[in-house]
Amino acid sequence: MARLGSLKLALVSNSWGWLSDSLLQSPSKVNYFEYASLARRGSIRAGAGVVRTDRFSAPRTRVTAHLTPKLFDLHVKLRKEVFDASTLAGFHSNCGSSWHPLRAAAKHYLVIDKPPSLPSIEPADNPESALSPHWLRRTLPRQYTQGYLSITGRLDAGTHGLMVISRSAEFTGLFNKEIQARRIDKKYVAVVSGWDPIKNQNHKVGAWTHFYVKRSSLDGGQHDVFDSLSAGQSRLVEYQTDFDKMRFTASRLQQHPYTVPVQLVVTKATKANQNSNALRGFHPATIKRMLGQAAAENAPLFELHIDLITGKTHQIRAQLWAEGLSIVGDWLYSSHNLPSPDTFALCCTELGWTCPITGVALKFSVS
DSSP, X not given: OOOOEEEEEEEEOOSXXXXXXXXXXXXXXXXXXXXXXXXXXTOEEETTEEOOSOOEEOTTOEEEEESSOOOOOOOSEEOOOOOOTTOSSOOOOOSSSEEXXXXXXXXXXXXXXXXXXXXXXOOTTOGGXXXXXXXXXXXXXXXXXXSOOEESSOOOTTOEEEEEEESSHHHHHHHHHHHHTTOOEEEEXXXXXXXXXXXXXXXXXXXXXXXXXXGGGGSOOOOOGGGGOOTTOEEEEXXXXXXXXXXXXXXXXXXXXXXXXXXXXXXXEEEXXXXXXXGTTSOHHHHHHHHHHHHHTTOOOEEEEEEESSOOTTHHHHHHHHTTOEETTOTTTTOSOOOSTTOOSEEEEEEEEEOTTTOOEEEEEOO
């Protein structure tokens, strides 16, 4: 579930000494076992680098320790079998609690079916929880994860579906150019509440264009806690999540000069059913209960098929929210349906592109 607050320690060392001793003597009183646990997750930084073990630090070293890192609960069962990697056809599994994360493997890339409740990139307070490279190296056979690994585009932690992981710097550069030129075909499915084309004329199949701005971009710079600390001082900082600053807002009208136009196309809208790819991260009993409750309240859930034209952070979530729609499970954008921690009814179901190295046209699907 969404974390409402987090506790962070900031300190500036006074002399040479062990980092673990500095934290023990600070107001946090972190003991060695707690220190080791935080270090394994990458929750401690000294200077600009992540600290994985205890070490000696120099005077006036800035140390940051995230004392309450967010823990992601991966609640799907991963399939262990490995498909024949000599073909690019991929591996198609049925929707449900069983998950096969590796869909295709080639010399320069992997196609991954990312489970929900898994961040694509390293969170500052818990880097080890990230999909790439940490989770991939813990989960996939070693022959696929040795050497270079880099994401080419990300999905939000609660979103699931297809992603491309680059295995070479050459592919990363070329594929990013394909993304910028909008030559990557991305299709999503979302299950939402609030869809009512009779009452809301904007709820219709077709192209949706909004103007986009992140709320925090209107607030100016943030104060660095180290600005108020000198050598030998420390400070515990309680951070409360400000949802308004985390959200991106989208509007049909350009209401602020610092906005960019974003676009998606709703290609299909039908009543949701238990076989929807967007719901595969939830337990079957939970899906049945949600659909039954929505029908009983005469407010059925709808499945929207979406082609993503531009690709901005939270874009689908923010554009739907702007039109009074909430994706099931999306706590940030005001959904009241929260059946599983950090799991959204939003899935990237198809990816298509022409490989920039081989020139081969490729298409992958989750089902």
